[in-house]
Amino acid sequence: MMDREVELLAIGAGPSNLALAVALEELAPDDLARNSLVIERAEAVQWQRGLLLPWTKSQVSFLKDLVTRRNPRSRFSFLNYLHSVGRLDDFINMGSFTPYRIEISDYLNWVADSLTKVRLELGQDCVSVEPRRDASGSLNGWITRLGDGSAIASRYLVFGAGRDPHIPAVFAGLPASRLIHSTQYRPRVAGLSRELPYRVAVIGSAQSAAEMFRALQDDLPNSEVTWLMRAIGLSAYQTSKFTNELYYPSFVDKFFEARPEGREQILREMHHTNYSGVAPSLLESLYSDLYTDRLAGLNRKRLITMVDVAAAREEADEAVLELADRRTGAVTRLHRDLIFLGTGFAKQMPGIVRGLGAALGLAEITVNRRYRLALDEPSAAACYLQGVNEGTHGIADTLLSVLADRAADTVADILAHRPRVKVNGHRPADSSALVTVRVPADGRVGR
């Protein structure tokens, strides 16, 4: 038995589903918007809360907010947020297109508070999703199970819960207490003693590893931090205004239509514009930090490049990392208390989505151009995946760049998929997935 039922359930209140909620409020008929629920496992809406550091900035223009590209006159725009909280003058005076991350985070929270039709519930942790079937076995909805044991049924499901953290297999033998993935940085560091001289390793050579390395000097100032990476050294994102055009929402069509070799080349060449690089301004300040550390003879910070962590194990109350030097082949051991992982996100679909795919018997989890999960059977229900379709929709899929347009595509697809309705009391032949709709006088039914 279901604890409750909504027409549309969106899992996760990050940028993806907040953009969706805004699109539902502005584009969908009232009965759909008011019968839509967004659930979020955290107790507050925040952007990338684990690494929400006060000095970090968004890498994307504020004009690529949740809505402006789709509807520049929307009341949910970043500019209206600044105006509402009295910070428009300050922001203009800063003269920057890229806000601080804490500003974006506050904007998301403001949008969540400003919704008037779509409901949002915090502290609701989705643990699994399964298909719902009628007596004849036809798929007619989804059952979302929550951590508290309750369940929510819905005809439409929109997954926007982000990607799963990538923890390289070599660290599997270490206790969880020694491993801190970047998504957990702030809460985990808050639980450590600022005074203790921990021996720390940071793993990875991209932005999240760089931010943790930089933040650790303030958060654990007495610690000795060794930064390990396979790369020959740190480099900046290789981006330009030319390659940035591939982040345009209009490029999604071109990517989607590309043949496999074309997609592979685009993703390979674009990799250095988003992954495996560091923001140039951060690189400069990291080098200064390292320089002054050496100048003062402290030697608390160390970079070890061209190295693989070949093994990791717990020994005599410490973590022992076996490091294989890629240049010489030599193997050395490094003894640490804590390992900070800037190792990014898993490439495969998130666990919840894979679980649903298995329950549906899908050999492959993929979506159509409008983000609808491809099913092997006729269905009165539909499921949408947001932010996890880089392979089919291009490199911008995980970013803010395409949010406004993607939300509009998703809502348009839902509205087109919604014909089996009880219209002014008359039921269509297939009543397996009925939704009651009051048709307005002009006869429009959600299109």
Ligand SMILES: Cc1cc2nc3c(=O)[nH]c(=O)nc-3n(C[C@H](O)[C@H](O)[C@H](O)COP(=O)(O)OP(=O)(O)OC[C@H]3O[C@@H](n4cnc5c(N)ncnc54)[C@H](O)[C@@H]3O)c2cc1C
């Ligand atoms: C540190 C960092 C910095 C970034 N900076 C930028 C940037 O500058 N510009 C840019 O364009 N992109 C940036 N990104 C990429 C980022 O993925 C997107 O900006 C954006 O956050 C993606 O939004 P999302 O809603 O798809 O996922 P997320 O932002 O990950 O939001 C998912 C939400 O779902 C919730 N959730 C997760 N699991 C569950 C569950 N089981 N039940 C209920 N709720 C759940 C989470 O708590 C979270 O609130 C950054 C990523 C990171 C990690």
